[in-house]
Amino acid sequence: GSLFVPKATQHLLSVRTVMTAESRAPRTVQLVGTLIADPNSFGRVQTGHAGRVEAPERGLAFVGKRVEKDDVLAFLEHHIEAYNKGNLQGEIAELEARIALQEAKLAHYLKAPLAVPPIKIDEAKGEIHALRQKRKELLPTLVEREEIRAPIGGVVSVSNVVAGQVVDAREVLFEIVDPARYWVEAIAHDAGVVTNLSAAFAVTNSGDTLPLEFAGLGLSLKQQAAPLTFRVAQTSSNLSIGKPVTVILQSSVELSGIVLPAASVVRAPSGLAMVWVKTEPERFEPHTVRYEALDGQRVVVTAGLKIDVRVVTDGATLLNQIR
Known part of the structure; x- marks a missing residue:
């Protein structure tokens, strides 16, 4: 049913609306993705021989420490009979x-x-x-003592050693990542999604939108799907390897619909997507809609909504709670 919200409450909830209009928008596809390290800016430090780890003068490298290429991360004392x-x-x-x-x-x-x-x-x-x-x-x-040096410059993301620890050959001691360079790997059951690709975005759980550049399509299937790789064009400070993201691929093929902010679409008690339409100055009605994500910040409604009506853009979630 409809919802009665006095003007004073609307101001308190910062309710904002926009008039709908039909427009053209690119067709999109959503994929499940994961943030991975740029293969050209990721370093893994392993031992060539077994030995005992010793700390350098400035201490062992720790997680979060910024290092430069060839910095000494630790010493490895070899034991030779x-x-x-x-x-x-x-x-x-x-x-x-x-x-x-x-x-x-x-x-x-x-x-x-x-x-x-x-x-x-x-x-x-x-x-x-x-x-x-x-x-x-x-x-x-x-050589009885070997210097363990950083293969690249970046931030230490993994540290598996403490002073005095005995390690075996090929054991991973450190991993280093350049925080300014990330990639995204996505899984597509239809490799044809990149045929008419015009733009791509990754959306994190916190709502950050990252523009992507298509890097390549893998020819070996993973989980019966083709892996797609993208470069993150603009990184943010709260990214980390392994973080799940939603990848949105925009096609050069367009469709007709009503473009709205993503915050306009909320979930009804039934689980269906819906928007709030302002029918009178103090009355709102829910409308079930069908939509596609556009770029992480906007959506395009393809069914369930008419043009020239006022749709709530800010405060839709709070109206849903009042209901």
Whole structure:
């Protein structure tokens, strides 16, 4: 039924209305999405060897700390048994001797290049390069303390270490995110939704609207649906990885309807979408409508509402509570 609201109460509830008019609006599709890190601005710090974590002079990196690329996040002290250490030292010494021998042989070849086939010179150079590469791989294993450095600049989002902790090889110690660069991944059961894509938006649970730029369509299905990726064009300070969002895709195909602020649409006790129409200065009537989200801030009503009527835009939720 209708609702009687005196003028004084309307002012108290800050009720505002707008006159409806028919207009053209893009057809939209809503998808479920999640905020993810930009793959080019996300860093995961893992260990190459087992060891014990030690804090640097400025302390261990913590969640929320801003770091620059190559900043020392922690130290990792390697534990090498005396027997293994001796074997490594012996192997490195043998490699250095072989490198010296090959370098001397190459120098001898280069003194008389016309008397030596070019293939022998190339073989000597290749052997020296291979031996040096192997020595380069073995040398870090003798270092008793390794600096754990930030691979990128950003904010530490994950920290899994404390001083004195013993970690295994490949264990994740830190994750770093650039808070100015986020992506959104959405799931579409119909990959054709991007065929006529003209604009895209992500709406958070708090009502923030983020403009998106389409990045790509995945060819491998996830949960029997195609993954879509978007770049967040304008970020806000309250975003975090893993946050659920509603992705709104606008098509270049238009439809006729009445464009209203999203706050105009409320839920009836039956669960159906409805708007409040001001029929008299102090009387309001509910109208069940069918609508599509437009961009997170506006909706387009496609059925259930006439033109040239006053629809409540501000205070619709409070009117619903009075009812």
